[in-house]
Amino acid sequence: MAKVLVLYAHPRPDRSEINQPLFETAKGVQGVTAVDLYAEYPDFDIRVDVEQERLRNHDIIIFQHPFYWYSAPSIMKEWQDLVLEHGFAYGLHGKALVGKSFINVTTAGAKPEAYSADGLNHSDIRSLLAPFEKTADLCGMRFLAPFIMFGAGRALEENRLNVHRNAYDDLLKAMVADRFDLEKAAKAKQISDVLDDFILKGEAV
Incomplete structure (x- = not known):
C-alpha cells in the first residue's frame, strides 16, 4: 500500500466548481492525507518542519490546483520555496524525497485542443x-x-462533475493500492478521465 499526500491550493474555494469537490473526494479516500494549504496557512506562515515530515511519511505527492496563468496558485510557490530546502530536498545530503513520485492534478478552463x-x-x-x-x-x-x-x-452545465470526481477517486484508490502504473505515467504527456491504460491488472505491485 502506498501513502498519498494531496496538497490542495485554491485561493477562492467558495467559487470553485471543480477543485473544491475534487478535494472533498480526496478527503474521503482511505490512505490519502488531504491538506488545504490556504485553509491551513491563511497568512502564508508555512510550518516547514510539519510539511517536511508530511513529505517523509508519504510515497506519492500530489499538487492539486487550478491551472492559473500556466502554473499554480501562489501559495504553492511559497510552499516550494520554504519546504524544499537544501540539505532536505536536494544537495549532497538532501535525499529525503529520492524515489518518491510527484504529480500535478489540475483543472484547465480551455478544451484539450487549446x-x-x-x-x-x-x-x-x-x-x-x-x-x-x-x-x-x-x-x-x-x-x-x-x-x-x-x-x-463548463463542467457543471455539461454535467461532467461526477465524471471528474469518479476519475479522481479511481486515480487515488489505484495509487494507494499500488495499481497505478507509475512508469507509464512518467512517460505520458498527460492523464485524463480515461484511466484504463494506467491501471495495473492482477496483483498489486
Missing part, C-alpha cells in the same frame, strides 16, 4: 509545467504526467 502545438497555447500542459518537473528531477523524484480536467468552467 493545449497543443497548433492550439491557442502552442504547447501541451506537461511542457508548461516544466518548472515542477525540473523541481521533481532535482529532488530525485519521479515526475508523473499531469492529471488534467479540461473545460472546467
Whole structure:
C-alpha cells in the first residue's frame, strides 16, 4: 500500500466548481492525507518542519490546483520555496524525497485542443509545467504526467462533475493500492478521465 499526500491550493474555494469537490473526494479516500494549504496557512506562515515530515511519511505527492496563468496558485510557490530546502530536498545530503513520485492534478478552463502545438497555447500542459518537473528531477523524484480536467468552467452545465470526481477517486484508490502504473505515467504527456491504460491488472505491485 502506498501513502498519498494531496496538497490542495485554491485561493477562492467558495467559487470553485471543480477543485473544491475534487478535494472533498480526496478527503474521503482511505490512505490519502488531504491538506488545504490556504485553509491551513491563511497568512502564508508555512510550518516547514510539519510539511517536511508530511513529505517523509508519504510515497506519492500530489499538487492539486487550478491551472492559473500556466502554473499554480501562489501559495504553492511559497510552499516550494520554504519546504524544499537544501540539505532536505536536494544537495549532497538532501535525499529525503529520492524515489518518491510527484504529480500535478489540475483543472484547465480551455478544451484539450487549446493545449497543443497548433492550439491557442502552442504547447501541451506537461511542457508548461516544466518548472515542477525540473523541481521533481532535482529532488530525485519521479515526475508523473499531469492529471488534467479540461473545460472546467463548463463542467457543471455539461454535467461532467461526477465524471471528474469518479476519475479522481479511481486515480487515488489505484495509487494507494499500488495499481497505478507509475512508469507509464512518467512517460505520458498527460492523464485524463480515461484511466484504463494506467491501471495495473492482477496483483498489486
